[in-house]
Amino acid sequence: MTARIHAIVNPNAGGGYASNVWPQVKNLLSKYDLTYSITEKHGDAQAFAEKAIADGNEFIAVVGGDGTLNEVVQPCAGKEIIIIPVSAGTGSDFVRNFSINREGSIQDMIDRNISVNVDLGVVESTPGKRYFANIAEAGFGAEVMKRMNSHKKKRGGSSFTSTILMELYNFKKFSCSIKSEEYEETLDASEIIIANGLYFGGGIKAAPDASMNDGFLTVHIIRGAGRAKLLMNLRKLKNGSYIHDREVISFQTKKLQLDGNALVEIDGEDYGNLPSNFSIKPKALKVLGILEKDLEAS
Template sequence: MEKVLLVVNPSSGGEKAKDFEEMAKEKLGQGFEEIVVKHTEKGGDARDFAKQAAKDGFDAVFVMGGDGTVNEGISGLAEEEYRPKFGFFPLGTVNDLARALKMPLDPEEAIQSLDLTKTKALDIGKVNNKDYFMNVIAIGTIPQAVNETSVEEKTKLGKLAYAISALKNLADNHSYAFTVQLDGQEKVIESSNLLIGLTNSIAGFEELLPEAKVNDGLLHFIYLKDSNFLESVQTLPSLLSGVDQSNEHVGYYQVKDIRISLEDQGEELHLNVDGDEGDKLPVDITVLPSHLEVFA
């Protein structure tokens, strides 16, 4: 008997979350004989529910929520020897993975258009041999802006909230000296921001990494070539118009393994992993090619 777990973040999607849940159950009933529904109450619940579903031999795991909930679902499956097929219904502010997979961003449309006969291989990233990401790792001014963006701002302005916060932080520019190993080749880089992307969509900007595919087996590493406010401003057009090669303002590499540390051991800098604060430097980052099968 085909069995699916549906993990719902009831705080996503506003007052219509319950309606979307009922729609999703009806849709999943077209392909699965048994549907188990669990609601999250705190951070980590979606990860734990997905992990247990893998251990219990479920055929598929779906999550309903924002990027954080989707990340947790993926993280819960990532370490398991048997990994059920994965799916999700986007109810978040940005929904980067949905954008990368060309899914409708309207929840009702995403549910109704779901084809349970079609799946696609999905790369995921691994950080320090313990954490996972599906879209992006950011280090520097941009993640600081994301961390300082309030829930109210994100709800009101959507992805524009990130851009506004980033511009505010650029005025107080601070660049860092990074030691970066790209597939074992070491470079010293001075930059205010580093980004490691897995998909073309970063913070809702769907063409920021036009070469990135969800299953190309690569980490797409970019850094701004800036050491002051003027240089930071000059990098923005190159960044926002899409990066597919290095130029005078932006560096770009496609690799499989990255190690990043700070030259100044007295400084401390944390990652932002799919929108949430992560480990502090130094870090090791790698890609797990085609690690999950996702309903696309």
């Protein structure tokens, strides 16, 4: 039988880049039983995903950025439906964890039903419970994303770097209580990364040791420091070498409690403020493709 696929398209993703990508994706998927929806506002992608599941689709293709994907993930967690993430945002960091971008490979993987079960992060706080597919942050990184989102700038590349520099001037460290089975302390922090995936900010390797199917969150805490020291660590973010700095605390955990006066973002979208509880939902999402880390290990 022909695979049933529903595509959810955010035409504004990537500063309009998704609008250019969509005709190519539509043509690529035209051999299947394809339907699609176009988002107009926040929340549409989640509603369309809920309907796609109810209609019995086997796949949901997400043509957008990480924010669009985050909406789609919410009703898909724990379901058999398979996500096809299409790199159409400026950052598109979730899809960087997978090998699905080679020309022609999407059709091959759909036909052969090649997919992987990946973990999802879970955050719970005043805004409510929400899944995140890639990375959550508290502190400096969340402030950067808030500035970017408020100005509707493109994510990734030079715009991400320039926003970091602008936010660096205003940012102040924050006191944070950190509790998990593996680590407990109250300290001054600049940035806390809670990672399921490896990348953020358009390919910056925020969590080089993270794995999306090991049942753990990878946590990196950059202690409170002056602007010069924070900038030095941020420069090391690109290749992930910052985690070896003595000011950085790293551990893996299944549950984490954070309390302090700091903003939180998940998958590049504003979430709210601490306090927040983080946990992992193992193998909760089916994604078309193969994890790059699994390919490297084979």
